[in-house]
Amino acid sequence: MNHVDINRPEPLGPEVILPPTKRGQRTRANLLAAAESVFATSGYHDASIVKITEEAGVGLGTFYVYFPGKKELFDQVVFDLNRRVRQAMSEASSGATTRLEAERAGFRAFFAFTAAHPALYSIVRQAEFVSPEAMRAHYTSIVDGYISGLLSAQAKGEVRDIDPTVASWALMGAGELIGMRWVQWEQQAGGRPEGVPDHVFEALMSFIETALAPSASVKEESV
Amino acid sequence: MNHVDINRPEPLGPEVILPPTKRGQRTRANLLAAAESVFATSGYHDASIVKITEEAGVGLGTFYVYFPGKKELFDQVVFDLNRRVRQAMSEASSGATTRLEAERAGFRAFFAFTAAHPALYSIVRQAEFVSPEAMRAHYTSIVDGYISGLLSAQAKGEVRDIDPTVASWALMGAGELIGMRWVQWEQQAGGRPEGVPDHVFEALMSFIETALAPSASVKEESV
DNA sequence: GTCAAACCTGAATGGTGATTCATGTTTCGT
């Protein structure tokens, strides 16, 4: 969620050969964007290749020029979303100087991304059966960034002595369900907020801060 | 997860008319059990009615004697799992006298249930598209129990002043991902533990305890 | 023992959708 510090090589779909011509690249990108949208609204199984190609504005057969099959397309979509959400969090927290700042910025970026790309939740959850490898890679890559952030924060004495791996999974879980409840569900109910309500965000930050702070109360030293 | 204090009426599939005869009840129960297993291992879409009836040891047509269709069966399975996991947590934490005890017992029960019923995770996640109502009802009913537990703990001064709703969703999320990572994933990798490893459990408890404790350090007063 | 209600059954129906392929069109280096 924050403490982002992406380093290791990309965890997924490496051998993507982009089409040689501009036209081909555009078509491929259109298919990918259409797939993200259709997978998110219809679900993997109701997302027929016909729907996707229609949304992309290309013929049915064209799909198979760019992807071996539906499953590979799905993997690619998960991979793309994963890369983008990590980049968003990483960018947001890169300017921060303290752990608290980084934490806030990272989570804000995560919720904003969630709001802008409702596909993230629905698609990752479906991956359980469609592509378990993709699902694990998604969660693992995010947690890895978090862990390394926590480690360096601990080295600086900004975080108390707690297993960083467990803490990272716990925090990611917290962010995930909060996002589901206040971003995804609210959106589906009609609204289109840019993130979670302020009081929820602040409560979550207070929760995290208290859980991680070294020992004496460091609460509320900012904002 | 804990602080369980279930009160309100059941949130889901209410009007279940049980078959009048013993034989019918047994058949229905067999179908339900088979469905849980097949949904969990194959996923909703690959879980054909044929597979389910075969696993249940009944003829294909028999299915439609007991359920209007596949979707209704799925709802029923979610409802059952939800009732059982809440009951397990509620029972486990009912004997506790302090919030900390209740917390530990509740989470332990949750992880144990997760270990014994891998279906819980996979089925609930699929509900996103198969039956969003069922999914929401599942999460909401668990969180509601948690919230009321937190509220009464706050009244007794055992929990600091934090929004109980936000805290509940955060904690449920933490438990969910920890369970996914250390129970579900480990199981799929071969092992069949009865819950999360001790050090993970303790780290999570320490995390939660610190996040919720009133103010002065209450850490590690037990165990 | 009788009979209606409750149960059970699996072949047939109807629909859907991923993937293939033979054929036409566009792009681009030379």
Place this chain on the structure above:
DNA sequence: ACGAAACATGAATCACCATTCAGGTTTGAC
């Protein structure tokens, strides 16, 4: 301007499945 590589296409193929139904079997109240 030319030709080969890229790209585009949608009808046809093939497989899978939810659901229906018409007819048989079992149960249990009397």
